[in-house]
Amino acid sequence: MDSERDRELERRRQQVRAGGGEARQAKQRQQGKWTARQRLAALFDPDSFQELGMFVEHRSAEFGMADTEAPGDGVVTGFGQVDGRLVYAFAQDFTVLGGSLGEMHARKIHAIQDLALKSGAPIVAIADSGGARIQEGIDSLNGYGEIFRRNTMASGVIPQLSVVVGPSAGGAVYSPALTDFVLMAEGIGQMYITGPQVIKAVTGEDVTHEALGGAETHARKSGVAHLTFPDEPALFAGVKHLLSYLPSNNLASPPAAPAADPDPAAAAQLGNVVPDDPNKPYDVRQVILGLVDQGTFLEVQPGYAQNMVVGFGRLAGRVVAWCANQPRILAGCLDIDASDKLARFVRFADAFNLPLVTLVDTPGYLPGTAQEYGGIIRHGAKVLYAYSEASVAKISVVLRKAYGGAYLAMCSKSLGADLALALPTAEIAVMGPEGAANIIFRSEIERADDQDAMRKRLVAEYRNRFSSPYVAAARQFVDQVVTAEELRPVLISALWALGEKGEDRPAKKHGNIPL
Ligand code: HXC
Numbered sequence: 001m002d003s004e005r006d007r008e009l010e011r012r013r014q015q016v017r018a019g020g021g022e023a024r025q026a027k028q029r030q031q032g033k034w035t036a037r038q039r040l041a042a043l044f045d046p047d048s049f050q051e052l053g054m055f056v057e058h059r060s061a062e063f064g065m066a067d068t069e070a071p072g073d074g075v076v077t078g079f080g081q082v083d084g085r086l087v088y089a090f091a092q093d094f095t096v097l098g099g100s101l102g103e104m105h106a107r108k109i110h111a112i113q114d115l116a117l118k119s120g121a122p123i124v125a126i127a128d129s130g131g132a133r134i135q136e137g138i139d140s141l142n143g144y145g146e147i148f149r150r151n152t153m154a155s156g157v158i159p160q161l162s163v164v165v166g167p168s169a170g171g172a173v174y175s176p177a178l179t180d181f182v183l184m185a186e187g188i189g190q191m192y193i194t195g196p197q198v199i200k201a202v203t204g205e206d207v208t209h210e211a212l213g214g215a216e217t218h219a220r221k222s223g224v225a226h227l228t229f230p231d232e233p234a235l236f237a238g239v240k241h242l243l244s245y246l247p248s249n250n251l252a253s254p255p256a257a258p259a260a261d262p263d264p265a266a267a268a269q270l271g272n273v274v275p276d277d278p279n280k281p282y283d284v285r286q287v288i289l290g291l292v293d294q295g296t297f298l299e300v301q302p303g304y305a306q307n308m309v310v311g312f313g314r315l316a317g318r319v320v321a322w323c324a325n326q327p328r329i330l331a332g333c334l335d336i337d338a339s340d341k342l343a344r345f346v347r348f349a350d351a352f353n354l355p356l357v358t359l360v361d362t363p364g365y366l367p368g369t370a371q372e373y374g375g376i377i378r379h380g381a382k383v384l385y386a387y388s389e390a391s392v393a394k395i396s397v398v399l400r401k402a403y404g405g406a407y408l409a410m411c412s413k414s415l416g417a418d419l420a421l422a423l424p425t426a427e428i429a430v431m432g433p434e435g436a437a438n439i440i441f442r443s444e445i446e447r448a449d450d451q452d453a454m455r456k457r458l459v460a461e462y463r464n465r466f467s468s469p470y471v472a473a474a475r476q477f478v479d480q481v482v483t484a485e486e487l488r489p490v491l492i493s494a495l496w497a498l499g500e501k502g503e504d505r506p507a508k509k510h511g512n513i514p515l
Contacts, residue, residue: 016054016071020095028095033165033188034232036076036091036099039126042236043089044080051078052115053108060102063135070096073105074129077112079121082243085255088116091126094166098130101172105133106143113150120249122159124239127176127189128166144171151178156351159246163239164189164225165232167209173224180348181226181242181300184215185235191218216303223304223337245298245312245319247352254319254354260293262488271484274361274399274425278432281331284309284324284359287399291488293317300345305337310345312354316492321349324359325410327400334406335366336379343382343513350390355495358411361400363432380409381514387415389513391505393498395419395491398426398469398478413477418501419494421487422469422478429471433463 017037019025025035034042040049056073058065074096079088090112092099101109109125116123132140154160155178162176164184168191176182176191184191192213199205199212211217218225227242229235247254261267270290273282288297292313299311307330310323323342325332349356365376387394387409395418396411407428413420422428429436437459438445448454465471472478482490 012055019071019093020097024095031188032231033094033128035095036093036126036128039091039163039165039232039236040076040078040080040089042233043124043126043239044082044087045084049078049080051076053077053111056104056108058102058104058136060133060136060139062137065135068097070102072096073102073108074099075101075105075108077108079112079115082240085243085248086119086121087124087243088112088119088121089124089126092129092166094128094130097133099128099166100130100133101140101143102133102136103139103143106140106146109143110146110150113147113154116158117150117154120158120251122161122243122246122248123154124161124163124243125175125179126163126165127168127172129172130167131170131172141171144175147175148178151175155180156250158249159243159352161239161242163235164191165235166190169193169195169213177224182218182224183227183229183235183239183242184218184225185229185232186215188215188232190214191224219301219303221304223301223341226300228303241298245354247354250351250353252353254352256319257293257296257314257317259316260296260314262292263289263294266290267488270487274423274484276425278401278427281328283328284326284332284361284399287359287484288313288322288324290484291315291491292320292322297322301341305335305341307332307335308338308341310341315357315488315495318495319354320495321345321354321356322359323356323411325362327361330366332362332401333364333366334362334380334383334409335371336374336376339376339379339383343379343386346383346386346390350386350392353392355393355498356387356390356395356411357491358394358396358417360396360398360402360407360410362403362406362410363401364403364406378514380405383409384415385511385513387411387417389505389511390416391501391503393418393495393501395421395494395498397487397491398422398428398472400425400427401432402426402428404429404431413479416503418498419480420472420478421490421494422472422481423484423487424469424481426469426472426478426481427463427467428469428478429466433459433467436466437462 075092077090160179162179162182173191190209190213215228219228266289273286297313309326411417441458469481
């Protein structure tokens with residue numbers, strides 16, 4: 001390191017690493033934000049990050065840009081190791097022209113997207129940007145379009161994660177939206193199509209940046225964010241945790257871990273979680289916690305459409321994609337948002353070789369004009385499509401209620417479940433006993449002197465006859481009835497048995513999922 005050329009290289013490196021300078025970095029810190037390089041350091045294993053395109057410069061001369069220095073053109077790109085595995089990443093640097101996306105900034109991102117796809121490794125996009133670089137006009141827009149196209153080409157081939165830790169406005173939100181997971185930090189990341197000023201001018205509504213597009217909003221109301229965190233250190237730990245469940249690409253297996261027992265308290269309670277009373281609510285996450293290896297359940301979109309629970313969790317070390325109705329919320333009904341949440345998760349799991357275990361306890365679709373006018377037909381169909389299309393190992397377990405169309409939708413044998421299990425508490429029927437008895441025994445009930453007593457008797461008769469797992473088991477729509485305590489070992493051996501499962505689909509350009 002003592003020749004003049006070496007010293008010049010080091011000077012240039014230092015200049016780029018300084019980004020937009022101390023004052024702008026201090027402003028970033030005051031807002032509770034890390035710089036682009038701190039973020040990459042938090043993501044990658046120590047000393048493993050290799051930066052590419054460090055000396056890229058913009059070539060814009062308009063609006064005073066000829067004299068404007070933009071180190072690295074406002075984005076840091078490269079690859080490195082996360083827990084020893086290859087990962088590509090880019091981090092926009094808000095201290096350089098507000099992390100705005102100009103022609104060369106975009107080209108750096110395209111290059112890293114191309115490398116990630118060619119090498120079959122996940123890509124993490126760290127967004128902190130004022131959007132299209134206004135001085136560069138149409139070149140910026142083209143830069144976005146090329147990112148969107150690459151996001152789409154990589155979809156289903158490599159996992160794509162978006163970390164939103166700053167503004168992400170206008171069309172810029174669509175790259176995160178095209179990726180598999182959006183992770184946000186509270187009070188730091190904001191995503192919206194039109195900002196508060198435009199909204200005020202057009203609709204007269206008053207809304208803050210955070211209320212409009214902050215982490216809480218996207219975690220609970222819009223469903224855009226899959227995971228949210230209180231701050232950046234927690235967020236980057238969360239990114240690494242999520243990556244630990246995902247294979248590097250669609251041809252690879254998810255990373256295995258040593259087998260572990262489930263949480264002892266949850267496992268001991270497993271037999272008591274699902275109540276006999278079909279109308280009593282419970283938290284289906286207690287069932288999942290009693291089944292998975294201790295400490296491995298990562299719920300995805302926990303705040304959105306809470307009547308559906310989806311997430312990753314290990315069984316004897318193997319990653320499983322869990323899907324479950326949540327009887328604690330809306331009695332576990334399927335509605336528009338729950339259908340979208342479930343269908344997207346099932347498709348992700350299928351694309352990336354994650355076996356699906358579906359826990360069923362749903363009385364049906366949520367009734368009402370809001371649901372019908374909102375297109376529950378269209379949205380509900382996504383679930384049928386996603387499960388039918390999925391060729392990974394599919395195991396369903398009916399815990400309690402499984403009625404009608406919702407029974408079919410929740411990974412029934414008819415949709416291609418490889419194995420359908422049921423607890424003794426399962427009630428599998430065309431509809432709930434009350435509704436069924438009221439229809440098929442209407443004249444008997446009307447003729448009775450004591451209609452209420454007659455209705456109760458006939459409902460009980462229907463329940464005894466049809467609302468059990470045994471009618472379905474008699475036709476092998478259920479392969480095995482097991483107790484809650486037997487479930488974990490049965491699931492582990494079933495996943496082992498289905499480990500080499502293969503299932504072909506007819507050749508086609510692509511299907512037409514009802515969107
Ligand atoms: C060029 C930009 C910029 C942009 C910010 N800067 N956004 N430069 N193009 N889009 C620069 C600022 O001039 C400033 O430069 C520095 O970044 C920091 O910006 P501040 O405004 O000081 O920061 P802050 O107060 O934190 O406000 C952040 C902000 C605001 C809310 C993001 O900067 C803003 O509203 N920017 C414009 C957003 C926008 O309209 N973008 C275009 C959207 S259209 P100095 O030199 O002073 O540090 C779009 C279309 C995409 O994105 C379509 C894709 C299909």
